Amino acid sequence: MQAESDNINPQLSAEYLNQWNGTTQRIVNIDITKIQPYTTPDGKEQPYKIKQDKIERLSISINDLGILQPIIVRKKNNDYEILAGHHRYYAAKMCGLTTIPCQIKDNIDDFTAYMVVAESNTRTDEVLPSENAQIFKTYMDKRGSENEAATLNEISDKFGVSSTTVYRYVHLLKLNPKLIPMVDSKIIPFGRFEMLIAHLTDEAQVALADYIEMYDVHSFSGRNIADLCAYFDKHGAVSIAEIYEICNNNKPKEKKRDTSQGNIYEKISGMFPALHNLTEADMDDLIVKLLSSYFNS
Numbered sequence: 447m448q449a450e451s452d453n454i455n456p457q458l459s460a461e462y463l464n465q466w467n468g469t470t471q472r473i474v475n476i477d478i479t480k481i482q483p484y485t486t487p488d489g490k491e492q493p494y495k496i497k498q499d500k501i502e503r504l505s506i507s508i509n510d511l512g513i514l515q516p517i518i519v520r521k522k523n524n525d526y527e528i529l530a531g532h533h534r535y536y537a538a539k540m541c542g543l544t545t546i547p548c549q550i551k552d553n554i555d556d557f558t559a560y561m562v563v564a565e566s567n568t569r570t571d572e573v574l575p576s577e578n579a580q581i582f583k584t585y586m587d588k589r590g591s592e593n594e595a596a597t598l599n600e601i602s603d604k605f606g607v608s609s610t611t612v613y614r615y616v617h618l619l620k621l622n623p624k625l626i627p628m629v630d631s632k633i634i635p636f637g638r639f640e641m642l643i644a645h646l647t648d649e650a651q652v653a654l655a656d657y658i659e660m661y662d663v664h665s666f667s668g669r670n671i672a673d674l675c676a677y678f679d680k681h682g683a684v685s686i687a688e689i690y691e692i693c694n695n696n697k698p699k700e701k702k703r704d705t706s707q708g709n710i711y712e713k714i715s716g717m718f719p720a721l722h723n724l725t726e727a728d729m730d731d732l733i734v735k736l737l738s739s740y741f742n743s
Contacts, residue, residue: 473516475545478538481519481526484563486584487556494563494577496532504537513538516547518562520554529562557588565604574630578605579615586616614640622648624655628666633658638668645675650684653731657689660738666693685727686734 485491517531526548528535538546551562564581582601589597598609607615618629618636620643628634634642642651654674658666670693677692678684684692714729724732 473547473549476519476526476548478535478544478546480524481517481528481535481546481548482522483532483535484528484559486560494532495574496536500533501536501540504533505540508534508537508541508543513543513547516549518551519548520551520559526550527559529559560584560588575615575618575636576626576630579618582612583616583619617643622651622655625651628655628658632665633663634666634671635668638671641671641675645678646684650678653684653686654689656731656735657686657693660686660734661690663693685725685731687727687730 483491513534515531515534517534518529519526520529521527529551535546551559554562564585582605585601586594586597598612601607601612602609617640618626621629621639625634625639625642629636629639642654646654654666657663673692674684674689677688
């Protein structure tokens with residue numbers, strides 16, 4: 447019978463475990479039903495997004511060649527938890543495999559497990575800004591503020607980024623949640639998102655997100671961000687209609703309510719008293735949203 451030590455993969459051991467002071471590992475085939483995706487101690491999923499197109503590409507390779515690299519797991523209760531290799535796991539399930547080769551990490555605590563999840567993913571794929579932000583924030587939260595300097599140095603060494611860059615990623619999480627995916631998809635440049643945090647209220651950030659969605663904007667340039675922030679600093683508020691004018695090189699007009707007979711805004715206010723205190727810009731936003739909802743329904 448083959449000894450467990452004969453199953454050790456030295457190359458993988460050096461790649462994933464030695465830097466975390468891990469113990470010797472075993473590589474064995476495990477029933478796929480006994481393996482579960484990673485979750486944090488408070489029940490959250492791993493911070494990286496599962497990409498369906500990558501699963502499909504891997505499934506083609508697995509059908510042809512099998513699984514060439516074991517996934518990394520740790521024992522958790524009566525099952526095993528994935529630390530690296532989620533895409534291979536889902537691709538194996540897609541291919542109908544009943545077992546999957548696993549590299550087992552023994553005696554690993556929750557913090558070290560999270561760090562393996564973090565680093566193994568950053569090595570294999572392009573990592574979204576929000577994913578890095580969540581990784582770095584969790585890393586810093588677990589260590590606590592009293593160890594902040596040492597933690598920043600450790601993150602810098604392991605992930606190849608400066609301390610300033612670590613802070614920038616963490617600050618991304620201060621954006622309104624509607625805007626964060628727009629940084630991930632590069633609609634909003636990563637190098638400029640901090641201007642939005644520094645200048646815009648949460649309400650104004652929501653208006654920006656609504657504008658981007660409503661007009662299907664694919665790129666909100668740094669110039670547009672600077673112009674938007676300057677306008678907000680001057681007026682203290684900004685609407686979707688005003689953002690449209692800013693981004694189309696038209697100076698937003700200073701609007702005053704026209705109270706003359708027949709004005710459409712007065713008619714609307716008369717029909718719906720709850721709207722009486724809205725500005726024309728607010729009504730413009732409301733009308734655009736209602737029309738968009740009507741024609742898309």
